Amino acid sequence: MSKVLLTGVTLAAMLGMAGNSYAQESTDSVQASTATSHPEEVIAARQALMFEIERLMVPVDSATLGPPADFEVLNSAALSISAMLSAVPHLFPPPTNLYDPAVEIPATIALPAIWSDFETFSAMADASTTAAASLSQASASGAQAVQAASLSLRATCDACHSLFLRPYVPATVNSEDLEFDFDSVLPGN
């Protein structure tokens, strides 16, 4: 069993336990206070989880283009991704609804829409969890099934991000940039 898989499962187990206590209107004040007194730590944890999921997606994205180089690696990544995604709904307790559009680099890019429609958000996390699990089973059905399942998994990430993440705003060129005197900063002037 790979190290990656173990890490993913262990993480999800830990995070899943923390999440349950929110869901149960917990009497466990230690868990409850993490969200209320240190929401930035919960935000950091979910961002770290997302970045690790993105890293594990490398073989999955390759498999959308052609037959996977290594079914074993792909299968292991898919299982880890599935376990990690199952923790996602639990990492968005209401006190972490802190997106500030006025800040250039906000602490979180998770939009308030998550909390106004948590049912949809949670369902999309479940769909993504299931898509990752299906990918791990697809390897038995051959390269074409794997490619389709890889595309489906990536689509579930994009679907949630397009609804619930701050839209990406590309840098724009303004007239001041165009009139910039490049010669003034070049050596020899």
Ligand code: HEC
């Ligand atoms: C149910 C919704 C949902 C699903 C499904 C989901 N994400 Fe995310 N993702 C989020 C949210 C919300 C954030 C922002 C977290 C924050 O900033 O607090 C995020 C952030 C990220 C980031 C960091 C982006 C940045 O610019 O900081 C990456 C990378 C990422 N997700 C990758 C993935 C991948 C890969 C998948 C699919 C395997 C996936 N996500 C599935 C909701 C989702």
